[in-house]
Each structure stands twice: as structure tokens, then as C-alpha cells.
Amino acid sequence: MAAVGFFTDTTICIGCKACEVACKEWNQLPDDGLRFTGMSYDNTAALGASTWRHVSFIERPVPLTGQETGLGDFSWLLQSDVCKHCHRAGCLEACPTGAIIRTEFDSVYVQPDICNGCGYCVVSCPFGVIDRREDDGRAWKCTLCYDRLKGGMEPACAKACPTDSIQFGDLDELKDRARGRLERLHRHGVTEAYLYGADAAGQPGTEGLNAFFLLLDKPEVYNLPPDPVAPAMEAKPAWTSMAFAVLGMAAAAVGAVLMGRES
């Protein structure tokens, strides 16, 4: 199977949240409680154990390039966020049970019958995507609709997206399409547009995302980390430090036993 993924073009997202609803329905996810966050039109707030698509509503006192408004500087940014299915996935590399696997579609999948809820993936995801469900005790996140892919269908969110802001398909083809779209935007004067996580060169810490984005402002504006790194990539200095510390402890034990001998 070829690698598949999402290209989320935030410039054409209209914030309808059809993706959130379609995801909840197809995957039969429980609700998160009726909360009012008080921040813009976003009462979903974040991705989580039972929220696998989340639409961010960003209100900026900054105009879009070429935009003219009647009341001064203001613009909306909308983005449907999702698990990135990283090429080097922090959660997968941290999982001690082998519950988190890479599928034949190159997606990252949590096997619910294996996960024992240790919680290590939760702190190892540099995007804060995966979480443990309290009533259930296991870790959950976007499956890239593994069951639908098996049946030859596209994921529910992409299917439901009315503007094709969420595009699903063969990863190489998506990247070509994204580059074409970026070029076109730049040609039309939207020079701030850029691709987030489309390749390993742009995001070495994850070696590229299978769900990448076209954004119009800094990653932080969308609550995305500017330079995410899969924790295991930086593990070596920690293990080296531990080796020295542990040898120090053994030396201290030898020293203590020998020093105790005198007097």
C-alpha cells in the first residue's frame, strides 16, 4: 500500500466543524461535556482522547494580505487540526506495549486491545494530540479511519469537508497538489502562506508529517509547535548521563565500604 495522508488547506476552511461531527459520528466517540470556553467560536478547545478533529478559530487584529475591511484591521484564521501521523512518531516510539503501530497505510494506529493505559505516549507527543480517556483507561487518537481505509473509503472528516479544505489521498500526490496551491497563492500575493510539516527538511524533528498543513501565520498562532521533535531522537545524551551517574553510584558504594574499614 502507498502512504496516504491529509493535506489540510487552512485558507479555504470555513469553520463549519462538519469534520468534527463526522469524526465523532463515524468513530462513535463520546461527547466531551457541554462547556463554554469563552474563546471565540471554539468550544471544542483542543484535540483529545475523544476529539480527533478540532477546528481552531483565530481572531487576529491583523489583516490578510490584500484584504480590505470597513472597520480596521481584522481577520479570521480557521484550521481543522488532527493527529499528524508523523514519520517519526513520538507516541509510537514511546509505547512500551507495542499497542501503537505503523499500519500498511503508513498511518499511526493505537490497538485498543493491547493498550494498557501507561500514559507514556501522552507526554511523548510533541503536538499534544494523544490522550488517555478517563472512563476507559486507554489512550486514543485519530486512526485515519483505519476501518474505512480497509473498506476502500476515505476518512470521514475528508468526506464531510464541504470546501475540500481537508484533502485525503496518496501522500506524494497530496504534496504535489499542496506545492501547486502554495505557488498559486504566492502568485496571487498571499506571500505569508507556507506548508507546515510537508517534508523532512522543513521539520527534521518528525521527518515530515503524513497530515500536513498550509498555514497563513506562525505555527504558534494555530497552537502548533514551531519545531517539534520526537523525544527518542534526543535520547542519547540522557542515557549517556545515566551511565556516568550510575558508575558514580557504584564507585560511591565501593568507596563507602572501603572507607568504613579503617579506625
Added chain:
Amino acid sequence: MTFVWRDLPSHSFSEDEPTYYERPVLKEPVWIWAVPLYFYAGGTAGAAAVLAATAQALAGDELHGLVRTCRWVAAVGGAAGSALLIRDLGRPERFLHMLRVIRPTSAMSLGSWVLAGAASATMGSALLSDHGGLPGRLGHFAGSLAGLLGMPLAGYTAVLLGNTAVPVWKATRRSLPHLFIGSAVSGAASLFGLLPVDLSPREVRIVERFGMMGKVADLAAMTVVEHEADRIEPVGRPLREGISGALWTAARVLTGASLALSLLSGRSRAKRAAGGLLGTAGALALRFAIFHAGKASARDPRATFRQQRQPREAEANPQR
């Protein structure tokens, strides 16, 4: 001109250092109190197993009491630690899934294997080594094995925290192992002061020296950890503020007081008990401080953003 959106959340939008309505980027660790308690139990067990194996190898016949006590401390620590970790799981009945695979990229996977081995070896050595003949020899062999496995047992938990996305743990991944090992030695030696066991004066001296080295290493490593965390301002903040900051200060004061007490002359039972109490409280406070600092750090989006931005900007402007 009046701006209708002055009162909207976007009013707080900062172009220089934006966040998404101050919401965290990362998920807070889901672990409960059992995890920092395990850090203490596993560290104590590891350090005790190392001391037991060393004493056995260098002067086994003369230090019989010390070896025996250390082995029981290690055995109880290993068993209690395993129980605490199972208690923390979302699905405790599936704890054996930890031994389904070996994943070298996961400190928790490697640590689970170390714990499984160390807990078995420490229990075996404690139960068997008092017997004569083959069981006794097996017990001593298990004790040596426990000494070897006790080393990573006391230290891997620091690597486990360092290899996460949580800013304060990630920033201190080089110094955290030294801190955890120092605290493990200090904690194990302190526990001896509280146990109702009769050790010979020589054995008391050994434990005291061991503990002093641990406390000195612990206090020195605390300073290095602070320095590493403070390189990026919001990353080091949890070690100064809030519950974690208070626990961090408490750990320093308690361990420092315990060290000062052991430097005073005299080896009375009461003095050792007081030093042991202070040292144990210090070791516990330290693990809870690091644990809560991680929770606070994960909640702070600026810690995450600046930690990732700063090295990039330093690279772009090398003169600064």
C-alpha cells in the same frame, strides 16, 4: 473610531509571541501520585541493591547484617514499586503487556524489563541468601545480579522523563539522571536510619558515608538542573513557583539539613533517626517536585514555544 473587537479574546493576540488563547500545546501527564512514589521506591531499591552487592563482594562475611538489610530494602522497594506502577495504569489487569515487546526507543519499555528483572533478583536474593547450600549460593548470585540491575533501576526513570516533550523535563535530560541517582543514594541511606535494625559500628559508618556522598551529589545536581532549566525563562519557572517550586525548595532544605546533621560528630541512634527522617522526606519531596514541575510545564504554551524558538533564533543571530 471604536473597535467592536476590543472586548473579544483577540484583543490579547500578540504578534511577537502568539499563543492560542493561552491554551496549552501539550497534554498534561496523566500519571498520579503513584508515579513519583515509584521513582522514590525504585531509586531506593536500586541504590540498596548496589550497596548490598558491593558489600557482599568486598567483605561479605564481615558485613552480613548490612548485606541482609540492604537486600530486604531492595526487595520490598522492588515489589512496592511494581505495585505502584500497576496501580497507575489505566488498565491494571494488562500490566503484563509491558513485557510483550522490547522497544529500544522507549525508556519505559527498557525500564519495565529492568524492573521485572531487578524485582525478581532482589526478592530472590532476600529470600534465599540466608540459606545454606545451593539455595544460598543462588541467593548470592541473585544479589550480584540485583546489584547490576539496580544501577539502571535507580537511573532509568530520569531518562524516561527526559525523553518526553514536556519542556522542563526535556531541558534537563542531561542533569536529571545525576539528580535521581544522587537522591536514590541519599534516600536509601536515610531509610537505614529509620529501620529498627542493629548494625555494627562499621556498617553504620559505611551507610553514613554512602549517604553523605549521595546527599552532596543530590544538592550539586539540583543546582545544575536549575541552571539547565533556567536557560529559557518560562521552562525553569515551575522549579521556582507553585506547588512544584515549594516542593523543590523543601527538598533542598531537608536534604541539606540531613547532610549537616550527618557532618556533626556523634553516632547516637536518635541522631541517625533524625537524619534519616530529613533525608527520606527530602528524597520524596524531590520526586514530587520534579513530577509537579512537569505538569506545570506542560500547561505553559510559552515554555514549549520558546524552548523550540530560542535555539533557532540563536542559530540565525550567532552574535547574540
